[in-house]
Amino acid sequence: MDPRESVHKRPPTMERVPNLTRADAVAALRNPLSFIAGRWTPEPRTVQRSALSALVMSVVIVVTGGAVRLTGSGLGCPTWPKCTANSLAPTGEMNFHSAIEFGNRMLTYVLCAAIGWAIVAARSEKPYRRSLTRLGWAQFWLVMSNAVLGGIVVLVGLNPYTVAAHFLLASALIAVAVVMWQRAREGDGAPRPLVGKPVQQMVWFLVLATVLLIAVGTVVTGAGPHAGDSSKVERIPIDWETVAKLHAVLAWIVVTLTFALWFVLKAVDAPKEPLARTRELFLVLLAQGVIGYVQYFTHLPEVLVGLHMFGSCLIWIWALRVLLALRERPEAVADLPGPSTEVTVGTRA
Numbered sequence: 001m002d003p004r005e006s007v008h009k010r011p012p013t014m015e016r017v018p019n020l021t022r023a024d025a026v027a028a029l030r031n032p033l034s035f036i037a038g039r040w041t042p043e044p045r046t047v048q049r050s051a052l053s054a055l056v057m058s059v060v061i062v063v064t065g066g067a068v069r070l071t072g073s074g075l076g077c078p079t080w081p082k083c084t085a086n087s088l089a090p091t092g093e094m095n096f097h098s099a100i101e102f103g104n105r106m107l108t109y110v111l112c113a114a115i116g117w118a119i120v121a122a123r124s125e126k127p128y129r130r131s132l133t134r135l136g137w138a139q140f141w142l143v144m145s146n147a148v149l150g151g152i153v154v155l156v157g158l159n160p161y162t163v164a165a166h167f168l169l170a171s172a173l174i175a176v177a178v179v180m181w182q183r184a185r186e187g188d189g190a191p192r193p194l195v196g197k198p199v200q201q202m203v204w205f206l207v208l209a210t211v212l213l214i215a216v217g218t219v220v221t222g223a224g225p226h227a228g229d230s231s232k233v234e235r236i237p238i239d240w241e242t243v244a245k246l247h248a249v250l251a252w253i254v255v256t257l258t259f260a261l262w263f264v265l266k267a268v269d270a271p272k273e274p275l276a277r278t279r280e281l282f283l284v285l286l287a288q289g290v291i292g293y294v295q296y297f298t299h300l301p302e303v304l305v306g307l308h309m310f311g312s313c314l315i316w317i318w319a320l321r322v323l324l325a326l327r328e329r330p331e332a333v334a335d336l337p338g339p340s341t342e343v344t345v346g347t348r349a
Helices: 003-008 022-030 032-037 044-070 096-124 130-155 160-184 197-223 240-267 272-297 302-324
Strands: none
Touching (some): 044 096, 044 130, 044 160, 044 302, 096 130, 197 240, 197 302
16 A cells, blocks of 8 residues: 555544643633633734624614613613512513513623623734723723613603713713724724814814714603603603704704715815715715604604614714724834944955
């Protein structure tokens, strides 16, 4: 038999997995993130996907929170952190509203898992990027803070001011998630602006107008007919239709600023990235405007209100993406020693 054939017929061998020593176990307990980072190096695409998953779940938790409100399930679990005084989960005697409210609470754990994955992936990336890991931890603490605030919302019987704060804190979570997703796709070099100072200031004004638009939207919700529960719930004591008209005016201001920004970017021959993000924001605003007017004239059907909440998340995300597209961050380059300036004098042969 040809010896080469016997070599090819040998059964495949597997590398032996090193045993976990006592020292390894102690190190894993003391600093699990450092322990994982020392044994796993994720690809850049994995880090980007983990950051995107955290962003997606941040939007999902907002939309499902809106579903809790729109189905009148805000007090389906009348206490917190338990669903009832004697049970963590809904009991057989409870109803559909209890299941909706409890399901939204459980999604918080899914959100935490997504953020945890983003933190672990960012911590394990090589080279280590402290700024990226900090963005992940910022999301975690925002979730914890909003979970406590959500409990307060239940305990105070869906007070509209606490409900508005609950939504605004969720918007802050989305903002940090957007920044982390963007930073995961770029380097750690010093940011280089792609447009001039006047355009940057215009975009900042657009972002501030978007913040005001979202804030006034929470007032519309707090004064409107969707109180969040079938029982009598306190409302903000103002005419919600008047505030809704103010909300519409702010929306038109944001639309006008976005269109003007696109025109300016075209005029100055800006790079394609800011142009593309601005165009996308404009389209999202138009779709949101259609939904907003239809829901207003059809007396706020729940499905359209839910779509409008989802649209507000998209507007906030794309306004931030426009802002982040105004600069680029290349990979950080280590300072290397330059060529020697000393002159070597040699002897002629």
